[in-house]
Amino acid sequence: MAKTTRKRRGAAKRRSRTAARSLTLLIGTRKGVFFLRAGPGRRSWRLTGPEFLGHTAHHVVLDPRDRRTLICAARTGHLGPTVFRSSDRGRTWKEASRPPAFAKAPDGEMARAVDHVFWLAPGHASEPHVWYAGTSPQGLFRSNDGGATWDGVAGFNTHPKRPAWCGDGQAAPPDGATLHSICIDPRDPKHLYIGMSSGGTFESTDGGADWKPLNAGCRADFLPDPFPEFGHDVHCMRLHPLAPDRLYQQNHCGIYRMDRAAARWERIGDNMPKKVGDIGFPMVLHPRDPDTVWVFPMDGSTVWPRVSPDGKPAAYVSRNGGRSWRRLDRGLPRAQGWFTVKRQAMCADRAESVGVYFGTTGGEVWGSVKEGERWVCLARYLPEVYSVEAAEFA
Amino acid sequence: MQVVIPTQLRDYTRASQVEARGASVEEVLRDLDRRFPGIRFRIVDEQDRIRPHLRIFVDGAQAPTLKTRVRPDDLVLIFGALSGG
Numbered sequence: 001m002a003k004t005t006r007k008r009r010g011a012a013k014r015r016s017r018t019a020a021r022s023l024t025l026l027i028g029t030r031k032g033v034f035f036l037r038a039g040p041g042r043r044s045w046r047l048t049g050p051e052f053l054g055h056t057a058h059h060v061v062l063d064p065r066d067r068r069t070l071i072c073a074a075r076t077g078h079l080g081p082t083v084f085r086s087s088d089r090g091r092t093w094k095e096a097s098r099p100p101a102f103a104k105a106p107d108g109e110m111a112r113a114v115d116h117v118f119w120l121a122p123g124h125a126s127e128p129h130v131w132y133a134g135t136s137p138q139g140l141f142r143s144n145d146g147g148a149t150w151d152g153v154a155g156f157n158t159h160p161k162r163p164a165w166c167g168d169g170q171a172a173p174p175d176g177a178t179l180h181s182i183c184i185d186p187r188d189p190k191h192l193y194i195g196m197s198s199g200g201t202f203e204s205t206d207g208g209a210d211w212k213p214l215n216a217g218c219r220a221d222f223l224p225d226p227f228p229e230f231g232h233d234v235h236c237m238r239l240h241p242l243a244p245d246r247l248y249q250q251n252h253c254g255i256y257r258m259d260r261a262a263a264r265w266e267r268i269g270d271n272m273p274k275k276v277g278d279i280g281f282p283m284v285l286h287p288r289d290p291d292t293v294w295v296f297p298m299d300g301s302t303v304w305p306r307v308s309p310d311g312k313p314a315a316y317v318s319r320n321g322g323r324s325w326r327r328l329d330r331g332l333p334r335a336q337g338w339f340t341v342k343r344q345a346m347c348a349d350r351a352e353s354v355g356v357y358f359g360t361t362g363g364e365v366w367g368s369v370k371e372g373e374r375w376v377c378l379a380r381y382l383p384e385v386y387s388v389e390a391a392e393f394a
Numbered sequence: 395m396q397v398v399i400p401t402q403l404r405d406y407t408r409a410s411q412v413e414a415r416g417a418s419v420e421e422v423l424r425d426l427d428r429r430f431p432g433i434r435f436r437i438v439d440e441q442d443r444i445r446p447h448l449r450i451f452v453d454g455a456q457a458p459t460l461k462t463r464v465r466p467d468d469l470v471l472i473f474g475a476l477s478g479g
Contacts (some may be wrong), residue, residue: 078402078447078474079436095432101440113439 007017022393023349025357025364026070026095028057033072035090042355042369045378051093052084059344059387062122063146067394072149073117073133083133085147089393093216098149100133100141102157112137119180119344125190134179138166138196140208146317155209156194165199165230173197173233180343181237185244187340195234195249202230204352217265236283243290248322250283250295250306257322268322271299273355276309276316276327282346286354286371291321294328294348294356294372296341307341310375315346315356315372331375332366339364344387359385395468397422401449402474403437406430414470419450420460422470437472449473 025036025045032050039045041379055074063069070086072093083096105111114135123130123142131142133150140153156162166177181195190207193214200215213230220232233252240246245260255269256277279300286292294317299305308314314329339360346358357367363382368375397414399407407430416422420442427434437448442460444450450457451471452464463469 076402080439080445082432082436098429099435101435103440105441111441111443113441115442205467308429 014352023351024253024354024391024393025347025365025367025378026060026062026074026387026389026391027359027379027382027385028060028344028387029359029363029383029385030056030371032076033057033060033381034379036365036379042351042367045367047379051090056060056116057258057386058116058118058336059120059389061122061389062391062393063122063131065122065125067392069146070391071120071131075116075138081114081135083117083120083147083150087146094148096143096148096150098151100135100139100150100152102139103152106115112139114139115176118178119182121182123185124184127189130189132182132184132192134182134194136176136178137172138162138177138199139192140177140182141263142208154207155204155206159211165202166196167198167231181234181249183239183247185239186241187244193237193239193247198231198233199254200230200232201234201237201247201249201364214258217258217267218249218251218256219267221253235281238283238285238293240290242288246290246321248283248285248293250280252279252300254278255280255283255295255322265379266322268318271323272316272325273320273327276314277301280341281343282341282358283343284346284348284356287348289319292317292319293322294346296339296346296358298340307338308340309370311338313337315358315371315375325356328368328372328375330373331368338362342386344389345385347388347390349390350392355390357388357390359388361385395422395464395466397470398472400472400474403433403472406433406436416464418460418464419452419457419462419470420444422464423460440467447475449475 013055023038027034032053034049037046055076058073060072074083075081082099084093086093102112119134123131129146131143133367140156141150143150183193185191192204203214204211204213235250247258250258254267256265257268258265272278276297280297284294296315299309313332314327316325318325341358349355354371355369356372359365363383364381366375396397414422414425423434
């Protein structure tokens with residue numbers, strides 16, 4: 001295991017040397033897809049697009065296995081959900097011939113339809129054409145052909161406990177209940193995690209045939225039992241590829257870390273400043289240091305304004321697995337900055353000095369090429385930003 | 395019969411009006427999907443419900459379901475309803 005981890009760390013370091021040279025931010029917005037291409041040293045940025053003008057792009061992701069293929073989860077107000085694919089770095093796109101869709105329900109049974117494809121995740125490195133998609137309402141889908149056709153993962157979508165896990169919609173967020181944060185153990189393609197908003201964290205060790213809740217220690221303040229077996233509201237969960245027994249999540253009820261040996265979520269958000277709190281949407285990992293994470297707190301008090309606390313936006317970084325946090329606000333507005341950053345809208349690149357980026361619902365994209373130490377606005381006047389992913393094209 | 399295609403779906407048909415065959419809305423949409431793959435799923439969800447913001451009219455009357463009958467000389471209108479923002 002130690003040898004494998006050393007190998008992975010070596011590969012990650014090699015990738016970091018080339019990251020800045022070919023870096024593009026893939027920006028999914030409420031009205032289309034934009035690309036923000038980094039110039040030399042990430043000192044300048046060039047905005048191109050939009051692709052799919054008028055479509056809501058929930059997530060745009062580069063396949064890290066070939067670094068050419070892009071998958072985009074899109075919908076329009078009228079036409080329902082679909083998935084587009086590009087095998088040439090975004091020059092041309094083709095719609096999936098069979099987008100994610102639930103099975104036809106027998107007469108008399110509850111008939112679910114995918115409202116939107118919310119989250120995309122490339123499969124394991126050993127399964128080069130496999131992708132997973134999470135939808136609203138909560139559904140898990142898999143493609144074995146690079147996103148051309150999609151089938152439901154029956155082990156989850158028809159699991160007898162799924163109705164209980166996913167709830168009746170009363171606990172759903174305003175834009176609908178979602179399945180997201182699909183994480184794959186780099187040691188085992190059959191070991192999967194998902195997060196649901198709402199529903200909680202779930203784990204499968206058999207490729208999705210069966211699932212178990214994984215929520216011990218995590219709060220759900222909006223339920224009668226604040227520590228239930230399931231029903232939690234995961235906002236964003238991440239598994240560190242170099243430490244695959246470590247999970248982080250930004251939850252509706254705080255920031256958590258789980259080390260699998262402990263089998264319990266620890267609320268590392270308790271170490272955040274009390275006046276800022278530990279509510280937010282995104283959770284971003286350092287590509288080479290499993291102890292370093294970034295979050296972007298929002299106001300989760302009273303009626304949940306979901307904006308920067310006190311109108312003073314800031315990211316927070318922890319360098320020790322959440323035992324302490326440091327405010328990162330240099331370059332950001334000092335006052336009257338009411339940012340909202342969605343769960344897919346913050347990411348990191350793999351450069352030696354890691355770039356951290358986020359997009360706001362006000363249509364701005366901010367970045368820091370010094371790990372959050374100083375922020376610069378890279379783009380503004382965009383539509384509401386839904387996702388920002390750092391892509392290193394081949 | 396003739397089918398009028400809304401702007402939202404012309405990426406599929408490349409035309410504002412196309413010919414189709416079928417004795418019901420379901421058959422008409424299946425016929426369209428054979429020639430313009432993917433178009434049906436943009437109009438109808440996986441439970442065979444017409445999507446909320448689309449309307450289909452047959453001979454001037456709104457078709458509430460896919461079972462609505464269609465005659466060979468009917469004009470079928472597909473509209474993207476006013477919605478969004």
